[in-house]
Amino acid sequence: MRIRTLFLLCGLALLVGCSSHKALPDFTASGYLADRGAVRIWRKNHGDTVHMLTVYTPFSDANVEVTDYTWQQKHLMSVERHIKGSKPDDVTLRFDSGGKLSFMQRQLAGHREALSDDDVALYQFDAQRMLQISDALLDGRVVLHQGRWQPDNTVISCHNQQVDPSFDEHARQVIRQIQGTGQTPVSVAWLQAAQGTQLLLVTTQDLCATEPKEQSF
Template sequence: MTRCSFSLPVLLVMLLLAGCSTRPKLPDFTASGYLADRGALRIWRKESPPHASHLMTVYTPFSGTSFEKTDYQWQNDKLVSVERHIIGEHPESVMMRFQDDKLSFMQRQLDGHREALSSDAVALYQFDAGRMLRISDDLLAGHVLLKQGYWSSDGTVQLCQGGKTRPDFDRFSMRYITQHQQVSGKPVSLSWLEAPRGTQLLLVSAEDLCASEPQSADF
């Protein structure tokens, strides 16, 4: 899985430009994301009454075949659970439950063996949960939304959720997609970000990104 080599400042510019526009209210189930220094992060989020938030992040490094999926859940603005799965050469899974901001359950498996987490490591997971929630807030406030689908040679994309669109990619992105499809020898799927004043390519993959895309009803 590969990505287009834009840098994080491009996204920040998109957010600033987006802040100049009037934005409609977003649905309860949303998707956003950004390019980090060493990979792409996609974020799905659902707000459910009363006062429940579910955030799922999928981090895909620029190199290698591993990826990291993390689910965070809040109730009444308090973190109640974290579940992380790292798929790759050294698989790892972590599950934590919290009650009144205190750890009530913890389980970690690394390479098939159970291991304990230190109190500092637990605190870091809690900090990271809050950080990701704030990043999601900022992205959605800027109306930076994630789209995914199957690329066609005519420049259109069959969206995972149905329908077709023609993303406003620049020439560099178009050339990058075309070259990647030629190298892979089979159809590719894309992830990209759309904001009121810009479009940014995130991932180009020979894997089926739609197959792993979460659905609102099951989220």
């Protein structure tokens, strides 16, 4: 994922606080605010395999960037990045257990393009950086939640439960602004940690329709 900023420790420190020692489930969801967008992270640990999906949603109208990573025995095995829209850009990289590139493909609109060694190295670097970010978020017990905003300022979560994220007035103003005067249905994503709640994303798209499910992840 090509996000220009490094991990925003100062912002996340407000959420992380003191981490709990309670064991985490194998399937987790977390995220953070980057300088130009929201990053949501789903991860599943299964034996010596780590599967991670990141979704970067820019604050501008730029296209959403979805990246899928797989590690086995701490070795990066694959990276698949997809950018949809008017200028689609799909990249697939596969590596052997020694870290050597075994497959490479970049598909642009109407043609394929080779990646340079520097490009491949950047994808490898970004993959390890995202894994470290995910580790830090999970250590801090920063949990991602998503759902559909309701008129009574509650949320019907993607697990079909009514919850109250206790958003502050500023967060509610952001939600109302996205809704507009017509009360357009919106979905919200937020982070929950020991130190509080942080609104991460508000969108007219149905986040629950695209939320990964553990069984198929």
